[in-house]
Amino acid sequence: MPDDVGLNGRALQLAYYGETVVHGADIALSGGHVTALLGPNGSGKSTLLRSLARLHRPESGAVAFPDDSDAMALSPKAFAQRVSLLAQSRPVPGGIRVIDVVGYGRHPYRGRWRAGDEDGAAAIRRAMDICGVADMADRGVEALSGGERQRVWLASCLAQDTGVLLLDEPTTFLDLRYQVEILDLIRDLADDHGTAVGVVLHDLDQAAAVADRVVLLHDGRVAATGTPTEVLTPENLTRAYGIDIEVATDPATGLLRTRPIGRHSRRFAASASQ
Numbered sequence: 001m002p003d004d005v006g007l008n009g010r011a012l013q014l015a016y017y018g019e020t021v022v023h024g025a026d027i028a029l030s031g032g033h034v035t036a037l038l039g040p041n042g043s044g045k046s047t048l049l050r051s052l053a054r055l056h057r058p059e060s061g062a063v064a065f066p067d068d069s070d071a072m073a074l075s076p077k078a079f080a081q082r083v084s085l086l087a088q089s090r091p092v093p094g095g096i097r098v099i100d101v102v103g104y105g106r107h108p109y110r111g112r113w114r115a116g117d118e119d120g121a122a123a124i125r126r127a128m129d130i131c132g133v134a135d136m137a138d139r140g141v142e143a144l145s146g147g148e149r150q151r152v153w154l155a156s157c158l159a160q161d162t163g164v165l166l167l168d169e170p171t172t173f174l175d176l177r178y179q180v181e182i183l184d185l186i187r188d189l190a191d192d193h194g195t196a197v198g199v200v201l202h203d204l205d206q207a208a209a210v211a212d213r214v215v216l217l218h219d220g221r222v223a224a225t226g227t228p229t230e231v232l233t234p235e236n237l238t239r240a241y242g243i244d245i246e247v248a249t250d251p252a253t254g255l256l257r258t259r260p261i262g263r264h265s266r267r268f269a270a271s272a273s274q
Contacts, residue, residue, distance in 0.1 A: 004065055004066055004067050004163070005030070005031030005032075005066070005163035005164070005194060005195075005196050006028065006029050006030040006031055006065065006066040006163070006164065006196045007028075007029045007052055007063065007064075007065060007066075007071065007083060007164045007196060007198070008026075008027070008028045008029070008063070008064050008065070008066065009025060009026060009027045009028075009048065009051060009052055009061065009062075009063055010026055010061055010062045010063075010064065011024045011025075011026060011060065011061040011062070012024070012025045012026075012027075012048065012051055012058050012060075012061035012062075012063070013058055013059040013060040013061055014044065014047050014048065014051055014056055014058055014059065015059050016047075020059070020220065021044050021047055021220050022044040022047055022048055022051075022217075022220045022221075023220050023221050024061070024221070025044070025048055025061075025217070025220075025221070025222050026222065026225075027048065027052070027198070027215050027222070027225075029052075029164060029196040029197070029198045030066070030196055031163060031194045031195065031196045032190050032191070032194045032195070032196070033190055033196065033197070033212040033213060034186060034187065034190045034197040034199065034210055034211045034212050034213075035196075035197065035198050035199070035211060035212065035213045035214070035215060036199055036200075036201050036207040036210065036211035036213070036214050036215070037049060037198065037199070037200045037201070037215050037217065038200075038201060038202075038204065038207055038214055038215070038216050038217070038231075038240075039216055039217035039218055039223075039240060040218070040240060040241050040242070043217040043218055043219065043220065043240070044217050044220040044221075045200045045215075045217050046088070046168050046169070046200050048215075048217070049085075049166055049168055049198060049200050050168075051063065052083070052166060052198060053083060053085040053166050054071065054072065054079060054083075055085070057072075065082070071083070077108050078108075080107070080108035080160065080162075081108045081109065081160075081161075081162065082162050082163060082164060083162050083163075083164040083165075083166065084105070084157040084158075084160040084162040084164070084165055084166070085157070085165075085166045085167075085168070086153055086154055086157050086165070086166070086167040086168065086170055087168055088168045088169050088172065090149070090153050092141060092142055092149065093141055093142070094140070094141075094142050095140060095142075096140065096141050096142075097137065097138050097139065097140060097141070098128075098133055098136050098137050098138070098139050098140075098141055098144070098152050099124065099128070099137040099138065101141050101152055101153070101156055102124050102127055102128055102133070102152060102155045102156045102159050103120070103124055103156075103159065104156050104159075105123075105124075105127065105155075105156040105157060105158065105159030105160035105161075106120045106123065106124065106159055106160070107160075108160065109161075119161075120159075123159050123161050124159050126158070126159075127155040127156070127157075127158035127159040128155050128159075130155070130158055130185070130188070130189075131151045131152070131154050131155035131158065131185060132151060132181075133148070133151050133152050133155050136148065136152075145178075146173060146174060146178070147174050147175065147177070147178025147181070147182075148178075150170060150174060150178065150182060151178075151181070151182070151185075154167075154170070154182070154185065158189070162195075163194070163195060163196060164195070164196045164197075164198070165189060165195050165196070165197050165198075166197075166198045166199075167186065167197070167198070167199040167200070168199075168200045169200050169201065169202065170182050170186070170199065171183065171201070171203065171206065172202070179206070183206060183209065183210045186199060186210055187210050190212070199211075204232060204237070204245075204258040205255075205256070205257055205258055207228065207232070208228045208232055208255055208256040208257075208258070209255050211228055212227070213225065213226065213227060213228075214226065214227070214228050214230075214231040214232065215231075216231050216232075216236060216237075216240055217240075218239065218240040223236060223239065223240050224236045228256055229256065232247055232256050232258065233247060234246060234247050237258065241260070243260050243261065243262070244260070244261040245258055245259065245260050245261065246258070246259045246260075246261060247259075
């Protein structure tokens with residue numbers, strides 16, 4: 001694994017219109033590992049991810065690569081050759097083929113008039129194969145389902161050929177099949193390609209299944225960081241989400257399973273046991 005694959009945020013102070021929303025956050029993404037950012041709405045997880053992507057400039061703190069080089073000092077083109085982002089929302093361009101959308105990921109390597117990208121065609125084919133969209137290369141993007149479009153945009157990020165991939169809620173609004181497929185792809189990228197993945201998720205069980213490390217945010221602060229077993233405890237989750245959350249290990253898979261306890265949860269459980 002190359003030593004320079006990864007991205008670190010150090011003591012990041014992030015604000016909107018003068019109001020601090022993330023306080024002194026530390027986060028480290030490393031090659032071959034998936035790091036999940038969790039927390040309730042408004043906890044600052046998406047803002048923290050955007051700061052790593054240089055879309056939200058810190059009030060203080062630093063974004064750096066593992067060799068301590070300053071990520072903020074790179075040109076936009078040089079940064080885009082090392083870090084890619086799958087944002088929460090992407091446009092649905094009309095009249096554009098899938099292969100052309102995937103080709104957008106090659107913009108950091110192209111000169112004027114799309115020239116100079118000798119590796120572009122191979123990178124696009126590879127990205128489409130990994131994401132399972134090669135057979136829809138000539139289809140219009142507007143004709144695809146939401147899950148298919150998400151895989152196309154992910155292929156565009158992979159065509160960018162970076163060591164770091166940031167994803168902001170990539171499973172939102174997808175049905176179960178496509179959620180699982182996206183999570184499997186994320187895991188494959190880390191395991192098979194050495195990618196450093198940082199992903200914002202809402203589903204605690206998905207994070208437990210896919211992540212090597214978890215960063216739990218609460219009120220703009222890192223409440224806990226570590227392995228899923230270390231972070232996803234009833235105490236940490238109940239404190240962060242403001243609701244009782246039980247945690248158990250699935251005997252069939254060995255994965256953690258979480259269960260939020262609402263006002264009627266125990267009544268339903270009692271009825272089921274009778």
